[in-house]
Amino acid sequence: NADSAMYRAKEIGRNNLQLFDVEMALKAHEKLRRHEELRDAIARGEFVLHYQPQMNLKTQRIFAAESLLRWQHPQRGMVLPGEFIPLAEETGLIVPIGDWVLNEACRQNKAWQDAGLPSIVVSVNVSARQFKERNWVSRVAEALEVSGLEARYLELEVTESLIMQDVVTAVATMHELEALGVHLAIDDFGTGYSSLSALKSFPVRRLKIDRSFVQDIPDDADDMAITGAIISLAQKLQMQVIAEGVETQAQVDFLAASGCDDIQGYFISRPVGAAAFVALLAG
Ligand code: C2E
Ligand code: MG
Ligand code: MG
Numbered sequence: 001n002a003d004s005a006m007y008r009a010k011e012i013g014r015n016n017l018q019l020f021d022v023e024m025a026l027k028a029h030e031k032l033r034r035h036e037e038l039r040d041a042i043a044r045g046e047f048v049l050h051y052q053p054q055m056n057l058k059t060q061r062i063f064a065a066e067s068l069l070r071w072q073h074p075q076r077g078m079v080l081p082g083e084f085i086p087l088a089e090e091t092g093l094i095v096p097i098g099d100w101v102l103n104e105a106c107r108q109n110k111a112w113q114d115a116g117l118p119s120i121v122v123s124v125n126v127s128a129r130q131f132k133e134r135n136w137v138s139r140v141a142e143a144l145e146v147s148g149l150e151a152r153y154l155e156l157e158v159t160e161s162l163i164m165q166d167v168v169t170a171v172a173t174m175h176e177l178e179a180l181g182v183h184l185a186i187d188d189f190g191t192g193y194s195s196l197s198a199l200k201s202f203p204v205r206r207l208k209i210d211r212s213f214v215q216d217i218p219d220d221a222d223d224m225a226i227t228g229a230i231i232s233l234a235q236k237l238q239m240q241v242i243a244e245g246v247e248t249q250a251q252v253d254f255l256a257a258s259g260c261d262d263i264q265g266y267f268i269s270r271p272v273g274a275a276a277f278v279a280l281l282a283g
C-alpha cells in the first residue's frame, strides 16, 4: 500500500544518503592524501624536468628547449603534469613547485653552458597563480642571480587566459620581466580569447601555435588557414612564431612554406631527460 511504499522510499533515500556520505568522505580523504604527497614531493626530490628541443626551420638547428615537469612517484611511476598541475593550482602548491621548476631550469641551462655545449634558451611554463604573486619578478631575478644564467637564455611561457584575467597588471609585469632581459612567449596561442588589439600591447617575443591547429595539417583546410593566419599575424607584429606538436614531414613542409620560424614536437623529439637532451644538443 501507499504507506509502505513511502516507508520504502524513505529507507532507500536514507541508504543512498549514507552511501553518498561515505563516497564523499573517501574522495575528500583521497584528495587530502594527494595534496600531502604533492606537498612533500619537492622535499623528497621526486620532481624532474624533461626538455623538448625546438628547431629553427631555416638553420635546422636546435636553439631552445621547453622544460616540462614530471613527477617520479614512488608507486605510480612517472606522472605527467596533466595529472597533478590542476591540484597544484587549486591548492596553491604550484607556487613552490613553480619556484623549483624555475630554479632547476636556470641551474641546468647554466650547467650545460659551463660544460661547453652550445648556448640555448630554456623556457619555463608559468601558471596564473605564480605570475600573480606579488614578488614574482624578484623571484625570477633571484633565480637568474643564484644560477648565474644570463636573462636572455630564459624564456617564460604564459597563456592568453592568464594575461586576460587582468590585462593591465599582466602587461605591467611583462614589461618588468622584459626589463630584466627575460623573453616572453604566449603558449597555446589561438585557444584563448585575447583580442588582437590587446595582443599588440603585449611585450612578447614569440607566439606558440597550439598543437590543436597543427595536428590535422594537411587534412584540415580550416586548421591550415588558421595556422597560416597566426604566422602572418606574428610576422606583422614582429614576433617570432613556433608551431607546437609537430609530428610529420607534411606538417613541417606546410609550416616552412608558410614562413613559420621554428618547430617543436615529436617530429624532432619527445621531451627527454637532461642526459638524453645533451646527446641531442651535442649531436
Ligand atoms: P604545454 O606547455 O603546451 O606543453 C606542450 C605539451 O605537449 C607537453 O605535454 C608535451 O609533451 C606535448 N607535446 C609536445 N610535442 C608533442 C607532439 O608532437 N604530439 C603530442 N601529442 N604532444 C606533444 P606535457 O609535458 O604532458 O605537459 C602538459 C602541460 O602541462 C603543458 O602544456 C603545460 O601547460 C603544463 N606544464 C608542464 N610543465 C609545467 C610546469 O613546470 N609548470 C606549469 N605551471 N605547467 C606545466
Ligand atoms: Mg608550454
Ligand atoms: Mg602549449
Ligand code: MG
Binding pocket: 188
Ligand atoms: Mg597546454
